[in-house]
Amino acid sequence: MSASEAVTATPHQAGSMPTRLLYPIREAMVLLSMSRTTIYEQIRSGRLKSVRQGSSRLVPAKALNEYIELLQNEAQGGAHDEAA
Template identity: 55%
Template sequence: MPSETPTPAAVPLRHLYKIPEAMRLLSMSRSVIYEQIRAGRLRTVNQGRARLVPALAIQQYVELLMRESGVEYDQAS
């Protein structure tokens, strides 16, 4: 009897994104991205001289925007 292997959890395509990639993912300009970083609304990490945006931070930022706009959504979909 073949053993069933558990389905792995969904993993983002990448865990860290460069600022230009985050700009494309969020459809925001460079200046708006940096404003949100300075305001503490979008978290980043540094690797050497590079500033990177974690995939989790992008997801949390989108959820923050949706909460602020009063949008209700189903997280399961």
């Protein structure tokens, strides 16, 4: 399963294992192609949501998708601004 499939797959697809709902920071770094520092900056700014489980910080799969949508919307908005 590729990184993008891991984020977008649903738990109920026929013949597949349930999709993980939470990703450790290290895996979020790989999925988003971002450094650890950037991931934590995005969490601190509220742009990327995360949860704590004991001493671990985890990023929900839904939060990864929402963050990607945010980036896409910003990119589209930036393209419209340049055309004006």
